[in-house]
Amino acid sequence: MWRIVIIDDDRKVLRGMKKIIPWVELKAELAGEAENGSDGLELIRSIRPDIVITDIYMPVMNGLEMLQQLRKEDIKSKMIILSGYTDFEYARQSLSLNVSDYLVKPVSVPTLLEVLRKVIQELEKEEKEQQELQGLLQTSDSYRPTMEKEYLKSLVTGAFEPHFRRMQETNANYFAENKFQILAVEIEDTKRSSEVSSSDIHLFRYAVANIVEELLQTKWPESSVLELYSRHVAILLRYPPNKDTMELSELCQLLIDNVLRFLDVSIRIGIGSVQHGIKNIANSTEEALSALVSMRSFILEETGVKVWENAKYNSQTSSVKFPRVKYYQEVADAIRQLQEERAIQLVKEFAVQWMHSKETGSEDVQRVAAELWAIFAFALNEAGYSLDELYLDAAVKMEIGTLQTPNHFVEWIDEKIRGICERLDSNGQNVKHKQAIDFIIQYIHEHYFEEIRLGDMADKVYLSRNYLSNLFRTAVGETFQDYITKVRMDKAKRLIMEGKHRIYEVAEKVGYRNVPYFTSMFKRQTGRNPTDLLKEPIPTKKQE
The missing domain is CATH 1.10.10.60 (Homeodomain-like)
Structure with a gap:
């Protein structure tokens, strides 16, 4: 019900107003009445009505003085001014105080009802907008943590999306003032992890991310844990202006020990270099993931090494010169949505940059093919598909073992992408x-x-x-x-x-x-x- 207050020093006007206003039709009620501006001010302060109908000339405090005080106190009741005078100056003053309407006494019933209906329509519109805004804010708040994670993930992978631009502008100072470093966490291919399905790998990765995040809340609060793809998780470490970079081997070992203790899952960690600026975060990610690649080769010697820094392998192998993780993320998104041509185009762009690097030997080609196939399996599993139902795992491994050059890889992956999309998209929905x-x-x-x-x-x-x-x-x-x-x-x-x-x-x-x-x-x-x-x-x- 819309609450209306009437203020007038003429009791006949008060009684007449109460009689002529169709309260039920307007879904309104008389919330109070007063005979001077001072009493009216206290009445309005106490009940905050939706609409105030007030005279101008009243004892103690006139209507305009009352209205000026209400506006100073930011009381937003709709005001309808009544006056027996046609003085333009009063009308001008009242309009400057955001009055809804100015009516000259004696006012006709149709005119009063027309004004009241118009004011109530304004109130209904404002209420609707406020309710929609509250609903939007509630929805926005509920999804804010997810959006922030996705935004950071786009920075870490280098696959920045345009819809994050406003968030980036808001956080511009944050990224300008701090230094960043990426740790790449990989779930090891042990007997326990190799015997599970793609969906279980997703659960493994989710569980690992939770354990790591919980530990970092006390050990390194200025950090974010982001799930990437397949068996990989990224840790974004922030170095505030007053914090120096530090040796991370002890922290990494603590993460490894805790994941093994609570989940019985083995992980290894690659460390990227410290980077300045928002555009360079993905460089640290590439280095951290490349460190994992180098570590896998080194671990064949049974050294037991679980942590590897970029600086430790520069003399042994070249660092990746193109944004592999960015392409992996974008290809995964394309194959998840069965966007055949986009996925193929991304692979071709990937191959062009790859050929300019030194990692184009047969072992490198087969490793990249195996990584991308694992990403396909996980991405499709997220979308409700099973890659195992389309291709025999043993047959795919044999095919990967025959790939010798990047060109062979492009031909092979092109055929596989087209086959996947054709089979899964043939009926629209499986x-x-x-x-x-x-x-x-x-x-x-x-x-x-x-x-x-x-x-x-x-x-x-x-x-x-x-x-x-x-x-x-x-x-x-x-x-x-x-x-x-x-x-x-x-x-x-x-x-x-x-x-x-x-x-x-x-x-x-x-x-x-x-x-x-x-x-x-x-x-x-x-x-x-x-x-x-x-x-x-x-x-x-x-x-x-």
């Missing part, structure tokens, strides 16, 4: 996707009164959040959030029609704590206010 959507729809209908997040659903069906969002829209014909709203409003209509619950109770039962926001969403979905349904007769069983 059975696993249908099962995933069916599961989510059922879950929504059973848990509509709870908070349901797309990210949580994606975890349950082992799909990435963005991929599931597109998949759901294609399969159902509307967005994930719109579908939840539709289900909730259908449930709300049934509860309201039962006539057993108040509107706030219905809102709570379908998952809304904010009743005005529920009302706004209900009207948007059904075209009516929830209270409108209360006026309708309850259908009998025969009518139903």
